[in-house]
Amino acid sequence: xxxxxxxxxxxxxxxxxxxxxxxxxxxxxxxxxxxxxxxxxxxxxxxxxxxxxxxxxxxxxxxxxxxxxxxxxxxxxxxxxxxxxxxxxxxxxxxxxxxxxxxxxxxxxxxxxxxxxxxxxxxxxxxxxxxxxxxxxxxxxxxxxxxxxxxxxxxxxxxxxxxxxxxxxxxxxxxxxxxxxxxxxxxxxxxxxxxxxxxxxxxxxxxxxxxxxxxxxxxxxxxxxxxxxxxxxxxxxxxxxxxxxxxxxxxxxxxxxxxxxxxxxxxxxxxxxxxxxxxxxxxxxxxxxxxxxxxxxxxxxxxxxxxxxxxxxxxxxxxxxxxxxxxxxxxxxxxxxxxxxxxxxxxxxxxxxxxxxxxxxxxxxxxxxxxxxxxxxxxxxxxxxxxxxxxxxxxxxxxxxxxxxxxxxxxxxxxxxxxxxxxx
Amino acid sequence: xxxxxxxxxxxxxxxxxxxxxxxxxxxxxxxxxxxxxxxxxxxxxxxxxxxxxxxxxxxxxxxxxxxxxxxxxxxxxxxxxxxxxxxxxxxxxxxxxxxxxxxxxxxxxxxxxxxxxxxxxxxxxxxxxxxxxxxxxxxxxxxxxxxxxxxxxxxxxxxxxxxxxxxxxxxxxxxxxxxxxx
Numbered sequence: 288x289x290x291x292x293x294x295x296x297x298x299x300x301x302x303x304x305x306x307x308x309x310x311x312x313x314x315x316x317x318x319x320x321x322x323x324x325x326x327x328x329x330x331x332x333x334x335x336x337x338x339x340x341x342x343x344x345x346x347x348x349x350x351x352x353x354x355x356x357x358x359x360x361x362x363x364x365x366x367x368x369x370x371x372x373x374x375x376x377x378x379x380x381x382x383x384x385x386x387x388x389x390x391x392x393x394x395x396x397x398x399x400x401x402x403x404x405x406x407x408x409x410x411x412x413x414x415x416x417x418x419x420x421x422x423x424x425x426x427x428x429x430x431x432x433x434x435x436x437x438x439x440x441x442x443x444x445x446x447x448x449x450x451x452x453x454x455x456x457x458x459x460x461x462x463x464x465x466x467x468x469x470x471x472x473x474x475x476x477x478x479x480x481x482x483x484x485x486x487x488x489x490x491x492x493x494x495x496x497x498x499x500x501x502x503x504x505x506x507x508x509x510x511x512x513x514x515x516x517x518x519x520x521x522x523x524x525x526x527x528x529x530x531x532x533x534x535x536x537x538x539x540x541x542x543x544x545x546x547x548x549x550x551x552x553x554x555x556x557x558x559x560x561x562x563x564x565x566x567x568x569x570x571x572x573x574x575x576x577x578x579x580x581x582x583x584x585x586x587x588x589x590x591x592x593x594x595x596x597x598x599x600x601x602x603x604x605x606x607x608x609x610x611x612x613x614x615x616x617x618x619x620x621x622x623x624x625x626x627x628x629x630x631x632x633x634x635x636x637x638x639x640x641x642x643x644x645x646x647x648x649x650x651x652x653x654x655x656x657x658x659x660x661x662x663x664x665x666x667x668x669x670x671x672x673x674x675x676x677x678x679x680x681x682x683x684x685x686x687x688x689x690x691x692x693x694x695x696x697x698x699x700x701x702x703x704x705x706x707x708x709x710x711x
Numbered sequence: 712x713x714x715x716x717x718x719x720x721x722x723x724x725x726x727x728x729x730x731x732x733x734x735x736x737x738x739x740x741x742x743x744x745x746x747x748x749x750x751x752x753x754x755x756x757x758x759x760x761x762x763x764x765x766x767x768x769x770x771x772x773x774x775x776x777x778x779x780x781x782x783x784x785x786x787x788x789x790x791x792x793x794x795x796x797x798x799x800x801x802x803x804x805x806x807x808x809x810x811x812x813x814x815x816x817x818x819x820x821x822x823x824x825x826x827x828x829x830x831x832x833x834x835x836x837x838x839x840x841x842x843x844x845x846x847x848x849x850x851x852x853x854x855x856x857x858x859x860x861x862x863x864x865x866x867x868x869x870x871x872x873x874x875x876x877x878x879x880x881x882x883x884x885x886x887x888x889x890x891x892x893x
Contacts, residue, residue: 297812298789298790299790299793300793300794300809301790301791301793301794301805301806301809302789302809302812302813302816303782303787303789303813304790305778305787305788306787306813306816306817309816309820310812310815310816310819313816313819313820325823326823326826326827327827328820329823329827329868330827330849330865332868333771333864333865333868336770336771336774337767337768337771338767339763339766339767341767341770342742342746342763342766342770345739345742345743346743349743520750523746523750524746524750524753527743527747527750528750530743531747550736553736553739553740554732557735557736557739557773557777558732558777558780558781558784558786560739560770560773560774560777561735561774561775561777561778561780561781562778562786562787562788564770564771564774564778565774565775565778565781565787566788568771568774568775614790616788618788619788659792660790
């Protein structure tokens with residue numbers, strides 16, 4: 288209890304989450320009187336990163352950086368306008384579809400919101416949407432990133448839960464599409480009708496030129512996920528193929544990737560990887576201590592005293608995660624929650640690890656767009672000159688359908704497990 | 712501490728941050744090359760036995776210096792809500808408490824890393840002096856496929872400890888310098 292209180296205080300005063308976990312874990316270790324464990328703590332931190340599956344993280348981050356710097360996002364947005372600009376709800380639908388395409392190459396909500404703020408919001412406002420609704424559309428689209436493969440959260444969950452990352456990617460396809468369709472239905476209802484001719488005018492150049500420009504960028508994630516689904520490559524190998532293809536595309540096809548851009552892409556991917564990896568390193572220490580102190584078994588005993596029904600457990604879990612997600616970023620929340628609750632879910636309630644992972648990832652993603660600590664909400668509001676409060680009001684319908692999707696994933700396990708068992 | 716000394720410290724801090732980031736970026740580039748090489752070799756039917764372990768160890772070794780550089784850049788995930796919502800005086804106090812807490816955590820880790828490496832005993836052993844107790848087996852632990860000892864990769868942890876302690880001390884000194892000049 289003391290270590291939990293210290294962890295909360297450290298977080299409140301702004302100590303980075305990774306080091307707050309480290310402080311609490313060392314304290315827990317010290318007060319438990321296990322001196323031998325304390326001496327092994329640094330080795331345990333390093334060992335927490337020695338996982339082949341974790342290699343997918345820097346590799347996919349590098350692919351995303353290379354693709355976003357090579358101008359792929361702009362071309363994908365143009366392709367989406369060309370293909371779907373005539374749909375009712377026009378540009379909002381296009382924005383959500385482009386978001387889904389971007390989610391499959393970036394895998395990061397904040398990066399996606401930053402890109403789409405530059406690309407889509409001015410076009411949406413020009414087409415007659417209010418800045419609040421336009422920003423809400425791109426922020427909601429950002430929620431697709433942690434679900435549609437390749438998702439950084441799914442990679443980290445795979446490593447924590449010892450589930451092959453490729454299977455999690457495949458499992459993310461149906462929930463991702465469900466969320467996309469639900470969000471498109473919201474856009475259909477709330478967005479103004481745009482004139483198809485006006486939307487069409489946003490396409491720069493001949494349709495064949497737009498198609499030829501965007502197709503290679505659209506094909507990279509399709510080939511990566513295809514190769515993983517068909518068992519032709521591991522997630523790491525597919526990610527490396529994606530990075531190489533993005534490099535060739537940026538340097539030789541789009542000719543927009545200079546040596547400086549390339550260096551910046553590597554440094555940026557290094558920064559993003561390190562931010563997650565150090566969290567995993569310190570959390571593995573925490574997980575190790577939690578296992579030693581028998582915290583999962585204690586939690587399981589407490590929960591089974593309360594309920595033996597897996598559905599009630601999942602509902603309680605969802606409620607707890609929604610609260611955690613409101614104050615903690617998804618990645619640290621995931622890293623803290625999984626070592627405690629996954630063993631309980633699997634061993635006590637017989638819940639599939641893949642269903643558990645998808646529920647946790649979708650749930651924690653909601654926290655990205657909810658106050659008081661919604662990183663996505665604050666990023667989108669700041670980039671588009673809005674107050675988070677006004678943006679949040681416009682986001683409510685999108686959050687409601689995302690919560691609806693979460694309820695479906697909780698109630699119907701095949702939505703997350705069927706596609707995996709069909710393919711593997 | 713005078714403003715001049717603080718400025719010198721901050722310049723060194725920035726140099727250290729750049730060096731850490733450069734080392735990490737080189738290691739990450741090496742990781743990408745090794746994974747590519749391993750993937751191609753496997754596709755061609757002659758898999759490399761060492762590529763996966765090398766890539767994993769490079770990733771783990773790169774993460775720590777990069778994480779230290781990120782601390783200097785304020786790039787880690789943190790909840791700064793409280794600091795942003797309170798009056799300036801209180802925010803300053805929270806900032807001091809945060810930096811001091813960070814320093815304590817890093818010093819604790821540094822002590823554990825020092826005990827793990829036990830460098831004094833190892834140096835004594837190397838120069839042929841008789842030491843008490845067992846030899847430190849961490850220096851002889853091998854990697855599974857590389858023919859190298861793991862200690863070369865574990866060195867990233869003491870480097871991390873030095874880096875984060877220095878960055879935090881500079882932050883505290885800069886805070887003191889700023890309040891002294893006000």
